[in-house]
Amino acid sequence: MKLPRFDYEAPATVAEAVELLAAHEDQASVLAGGQSLIPLLALRLARPAVLIDINGLGELSGVSVTDGFVTIGALTREFAAEESATVADAVPLLAAALPLIGHEAIRSRGTIGGSMAHADPAAELPAVARALDAEFVVRGQSGDRVIPAAEWFEGYLTTSRRSDEILLEVRFPAVMPGTGVAFQEIARRHGDFAIVGLAASLTLDDGAIGDARLAFAGLADVPVRAAEAEAFLVGQRPSAGLFEEAARRATAGLDPPADLHGSSEYRKKIAATLVRRGLQAAARNAGERQ
Numbered sequence: 678m679k680l681p682r683f684d685y686e687a688p689a690t691v692a693e694a695v696e697l698l699a700a701h702e703d704q705a706s707v708l709a710g711g712q713s714l715i716p717l718l719a720l721r722l723a724r725p726a727v728l729i730d731i732n733g734l735g736e737l738s739g740v741s742v743t744d745g746f747v748t749i750g751a752l753t754r755e756f757a758a759e760e761s762a763t764v765a766d767a768v769p770l771l772a773a774a775l776p777l778i779g780h781e782a783i784r785s786r787g788t789i790g791g792s793m794a795h796a797d798p799a800a801e802l803p804a805v806a807r808a809l810d811a812e813f814v815v816r817g818q819s820g821d822r823v824i825p826a827a828e829w830f831e832g833y834l835t836t837s838r839r840s841d842e843i844l845l846e847v848r849f850p851a852v853m854p855g856t857g858v859a860f861q862e863i864a865r866r867h868g869d870f871a872i873v874g875l876a877a878s879l880t881l882d883d884g885a886i887g888d889a890r891l892a893f894a895g896l897a898d899v900p901v902r903a904a905e906a907e908a909f910l911v912g913q914r915p916s917a918g919l920f921e922e923a924a925r926r927a928t929a930g931l932d933p934p935a936d937l938h939g940s941s942e943y944r945k946k947i948a949a950t951l952v953r954r955g956l957q958a959a960a961r962n963a964g965e966r967q
């Protein structure tokens with residue numbers, strides 16, 4: 678499908694990109710991998726006057742580790758993160774989620790920052806960011822801000838990024854010893870967006886659960902943490918009965934939206950199944966990683 682008309686800018690520096698964003702206010706869109714933005718343009722669901730192509734900003738790509746955090750540049754391709762030994766070792770939940778995004782061709786263009794800035798509630802990476810309490814570093818005309826994941830995702834395809842700000846990087850806390858992870862989802866076909874997805878992480882301390890994290894994709898207009906179920910799990914020893922009760926608590930207050938992929942009730946049932954499966958898989962993974 679033919680795209681609508683737009684002006685095109687390719688800044689050479691982050692500072693130039695910020696200046697361009699500020700000059701065009703909310704009439705500009707950042708172009709990263711284009712895997713979400715270009716379809717939105719084609720479908721006339723977005724009509725920016727200007728595209729600001731950040732693909733020339735090499736400083737926004739790469740993975741590094743400092744002070745217990747793994748920092749991933751916004752322009753890092755999803756496939757590059759998937760291939761990163763640092764990500765596999767230090768953010769295994771992210772490593773588990775990445776191969777579930779679309780297909781390799783999409784991940785070779787799509788970026789970590791693009792997925793987080795696009796904020797599709799059915800996407801895998803936002804759920805991982807919520808589960809791990811990742812931080813988002815943005816730069817605008819008034820300087821840099823660090824935004825916790827709980828405040829980043831504001832609604833359907835909406836984040837707390839201001840229109841003059843560019844997402845620079847996403848920081849994930851490095852995994853604690855004794856942690857097992859799993860990303861589980863139900864999709865119609867491999868590579869499709871999940872109907873419901875779950876990011877699960879369990880940290881075992883002497884056989885008991887010291888930390889539990891559960892975040893859903895596809896159940897609301899933002900990724901959803903199951904805080905009550907997490908608190909219930911802490912201090913207990915993993916068992917099928919415990920995970921069954923956690924699944925009940927995680928889904929009790931949910932009222933997921935219905936669409937052509939499934940009713941609200943169906944989504945809720947899937948969510949409970951994913952919690953049981955996700956916790957079992959995370960507990961197994963904790964054992965394997967020890």
Ligand SMILES: Cc1cc2nc3c(=O)[nH]c(=O)nc-3n(C[C@H](O)[C@H](O)[C@H](O)COP(=O)(O)OP(=O)(O)OC[C@H]3O[C@@H](n4cnc5c(N)ncnc54)[C@H](O)[C@@H]3O)c2cc1C
Nearest residue numbers: 707709710711712713714779787788791792794800801844
């Ligand atoms: C066929 C197909 C299947 C897919 N399946 C899945 C799937 O199963 N799961 C999934 O999660 N995703 C899926 N995707 C989307 C894919 O993950 C995208 O790559 C991702 O959502 C957006 O990344 P991008 O780099 O392509 O961003 P773009 O499309 O370039 O941008 C997306 C949005 O983010 C903004 N943006 C991008 N980078 C920045 C930045 N640094 N600062 C500020 N704003 C920025 C853009 O302005 C735009 O609004 C699929 C895509 C396709 C085409």
